[in-house]
Amino acid sequence: xxxxxxxxxxxxxxxxxxxxxxxxxxxxxxxxxxxxxxxxxxxxxxxxxxxxxxxxxxxxxxxxxxxxxxxxxxxxxxxxxxxxxxxxxxxxxxxxxxxxxxxxxxxxxxxxxxxxxxxxxxxxxxxxxxxxxxxxxxxxxxxxxxxxxxxxxxxxxxxxxxxxxxxxxxxxxxxxxx
Amino acid sequence: xxxxxxxxxxxxxxxxxxxxxxxxxxxxxxxxxxxxxxxxxxxxxxxxxxxxxxxxxxxxxxxxxxxxxxxxxxxxxxxxxxxxxxxxxxxxxxxxxxxxxxxxxxxxxxxxxxxxxxxxxxxxxxxxxxxxxxxxxxxxxxxxxxxxxxxxxxxxxxxxxxxxxxxxxx
Numbered sequence: 001x002x003x004x005x006x007x008x009x010x011x012x013x014x015x016x017x018x019x020x021x022x023x024x025x026x027x028x029x030x031x032x033x034x035x036x037x038x039x040x041x042x043x044x045x046x047x048x049x050x051x052x053x054x055x056x057x058x059x060x061x062x063x064x065x066x067x068x069x070x071x072x073x074x075x076x077x078x079x080x081x082x083x084x085x086x087x088x089x090x091x092x093x094x095x096x097x098x099x100x101x102x103x104x105x106x107x108x109x110x111x112x113x114x115x116x117x118x119x120x121x122x123x124x125x126x127x128x129x130x131x132x133x134x135x136x137x138x139x140x141x142x143x144x145x146x147x148x149x150x151x152x153x154x155x156x157x158x159x160x161x162x163x164x165x166x167x168x169x170x171x172x173x174x175x176x177x178x
Numbered sequence: 179x180x181x182x183x184x185x186x187x188x189x190x191x192x193x194x195x196x197x198x199x200x201x202x203x204x205x206x207x208x209x210x211x212x213x214x215x216x217x218x219x220x221x222x223x224x225x226x227x228x229x230x231x232x233x234x235x236x237x238x239x240x241x242x243x244x245x246x247x248x249x250x251x252x253x254x255x256x257x258x259x260x261x262x263x264x265x266x267x268x269x270x271x272x273x274x275x276x277x278x279x280x281x282x283x284x285x286x287x288x289x290x291x292x293x294x295x296x297x298x299x300x301x302x303x304x305x306x307x308x309x310x311x312x313x314x315x316x317x318x319x320x321x322x323x324x325x326x327x328x329x330x331x332x333x334x335x336x337x338x339x340x341x342x343x344x345x346x347x348x
Binding site: 002003004005006007008009012 | 183268
């Protein structure tokens with residue numbers, strides 16, 4: 001499609017989409033949709049996480065070698081001491097769960113020594129009618145259902161969260177696979 | 179099939195006259211980048227920094243080993259000797275006419291554009307207000323510039339600022 005028709009094509013596509021009840025959407029909407037599905041992006045895979053941390057260790061073949069495999073198998077790069085990808089649901093009056101906030105045990109002082117992890121992505125889901133967040137929590141996959149304290153020292157936000165699965169909308173994938 | 183409306187890069191932006199200088203969009207028709215292959219026969223291409231032809235079919239030197247054919251489609255035979263890339267929708271072309279056109283462009287382009295140095299038929303790849311582009315002299319007070327199509331709005335904005343500044347000093 002030559003660029004001279006780009007403007008015209010875009011308007012046509014928007015008009016056709018609106019006839020079907022659709023329309024344009026922006027980056028923020030895209031971000032909300034991917035958090036609902038637990039899809040990760042650079043906020044999660046920021047260079048300090050392993051396949052184990054994001055629950056994708058089984059995608060690394062046990063039979064074949066690959067770049068990074070030796071490193072990934074080193075002690076300390078997998079196991080219960082690692083911060084693992086989880087979802088978060090606010091259960092107090094404060095629903096806000098800003099990305100960058102840190103996680104602590106509910107009774108613990110919110111200081112560096114007690115740090116258990118942090119929030120990586122956060123947004124409001126119109127489908128679920130609530131805020132949702134993803135983050136990393138020490139031994140997080142064994143802590144689904146537990147309650148943790150969230151503190152954002154920079155923005156002055158404190159709340160209590162339930163640890164959830166990362167996929168909060170259609171976890172069976174029925175909508176995608178039909 | 180749907181009817182799509184063609185829109186030129188500077189549609190709704192030009193022409194514009196400020197002081198003695200007028201900026202007009204040029205729609206050159208087909209534009210093809212020609213890169214002769216190694217060992218190609220003499221294709222009668224312009225020398226570095228020179229243009230050949232005139233309105234209807236111009237050939238611009240467009241960087242080392244690169245030439246831009248404007249206004250006419252290349253002969254199919256040429257594909258044997260050169261790589262041809264259609265860039266008809268790639269560039270935004272603007273002609274600047276009137277006394278002081280060089281003064282306007284002196285605020286955007288780091289080249290000596292005075293008529294005694296940059297003569298009719300001279301061309302150069304250069305930066306235009308920090309955008310990658312090309313400039314060609316078409317006449318005594320007539321210059322042709324281009325930047326990437328996606329930067330047409332910025333080009334017109336920067337041109338307008340420069341045209342206003344030059345007009346204010348007259």
